[in-house]
Amino acid sequence: MENADRTGTDDLQIGNLLRRAYRTHARAVNAALQPVRMTAQSFVVLDSLSSNNGLDQTALSRELHVEKAALTSTLRQLINDGFIRRTADSEDGRRQLVFLTKKGADFLVKNRPKLHHVRDRATAGISAADLRKLVLTLEKVIVNIDTHLDE
Secondary structure, three states: OOOOOOOOOOHHHHHHHHHHHHHHHHHHHHHHHHHHOOOHHHHHHHHHHHHOOOEEHHHHHHHHOOOHHHHHHHHHHHHHOOOEEEEEOOOOOOOEEEEEOHHHHHHHHHHHHHHHHHHHHHOOOOOHHHHHHHHHHHHHHHHHHHHHOOO
């Protein structure tokens, strides 16, 4: 595949912008969720389970693009708070499946508007067409990096 003209782009600059965008967004989400004592990472876990309920920790970590070990403390806190539960897999008792509880689902419904507000502020002044292009481009970047990560 032929690369687009990259005049004026610097791989380091792109990486730094991606990192800054992520950190800035995470800071805004954490600030929005702070009054309800939830972190961005915990919210992302709940949100993922809302559409993929019953994943094991390995599949969930793949889905979220985080290390399994990094997810462990988040899951433990969400279990302690009653937002999720673990259940042994009926086919393989060694596997623990993670499920959203009613409390977790209710929390998402009540607090998603906080994240919509963050999204709306972050994307103010950007056209729908540009946002679609941004999403498609970022998805390509992720696939490209994931594909070549082990090389």
